[in-house]
Amino acid sequence: MQQGRAVFLALALIGAAAAGLVTGYLIWGWPQDWYRADLAKLPQGAESDLIRYGAKLVIETPRSIGKDAVDPQLRFAGNDLACTSCHLDAGLKPFAAxxxxxxxxxxxxxxxxxxxxxxxxxxxxxxSMNGKDLPAGSHELQALIAYVKFVGEGSPEGVRVAGMGLKRLPEPELAADATRGTEVYVKLCANCHKADGQGERRPAPGIGYSIPPLWGDQSFNAGAGMAKAAYAASYIHANMPFGIDYRSPVLTVQQAWDVAAYMTAQPRPPAPPEAASSLR
Ligand code: HEC
Ligand code: HEC
Incomplete structure (x- = not known):
């Protein structure tokens, strides 16, 4: 059921992008590198301050709006993940959403x-953050939007440039198997994310993780995109073990599906009620 929804959703998104498709292909061939926003080049001023605060929220999420945020009023997330735990390089890495x-x-x-x-x-x-909405009009929401706008500056209107989203992975040869996935996990993931999947916290006074948890109470909930095997497999194939990118995958397609089956079979917080009827 959920899986069917995800497929439907993917199709709906493709449909929505169809208008920009021809342009999209042209852009694919362009030498232009869209992935190079640079905060250091921002001038002085209030708008730049807002963008810098947005970047901080993406990178230092747990300290700013996490479960253990310094300001208790701002504890909107229900875990200590960072946006950049998944949106790698603070949203500047191709095929890491x-x-x-x-x-x-x-x-x-x-x-x-x-x-x-x-x-x-x-x-x-x-x-993903297993928390609650950032209030409309809040400084935090405005800052995140300002940052997202900034990293996209100069990119074409209405077009998803190459590298957006996740890299679609071909279907596996054999049905994804969590038992085979365990072996992949032990060999290629557990050295960082640990055998229990809980990663590694930053030593105090740090807040959050040097290696984020993949399951359990402190991870993303069952409504998250990353909790769906197809999303997880695509993400992992193009981005893990940490340090690789989509041009140099370490896992075979089969291994990515298998380890994603293993990861998504582990316990995690339940999806919030509305996740059943809307987007991730
Ligand atoms: C556990 C992983 C995870 C975390 C943590 C996470 N996200 Fe996401 N996010 C995703 C995935 C997966 C997608 C969907 C990508 C796709 O549809 O191709 C997504 C999509 C998005 C998008 C839409 C991007 C686009 O144009 O397709 C935005 C904006 C976004 N996230 C913002 C945030 C912000 C802000 C935070 C931190 C407060 C955050 N996310 C934390 C996994 C995560
Ligand atoms: C060298 C250490 C390392 C290895 C090995 C590694 N990861 Fe990661 N992984 C990371 C780090 C670090 C992040 C977060 C990146 C950041 O914060 O910039 C991450 C993020 C993730 C995320 C998204 C964030 C989250 O909490 O879910 C997933 C999913 C993931 N890794 C799965 C895997 C899988 C599966 C493997 C094995 C195939 C693996 N990783 C191997 C270090 C590693």
């Missing part, structure tokens, strides 16, 4: 509904 075309392609149609950028960010707050 980057933010380059995000501002230029929201609001978008998803599941027959208009999805705004605010709703999309709060979707990650509720599911």
């Amino acid at each position: 980057p933010f380059i075309s995000t501002f230029a392609t929201f609001p978008m149609m998803a599941d027959d509904q208009v999805l705004t950028l605010t709703e999309r960010i709060n979707g990650c707050m509720r599911r």
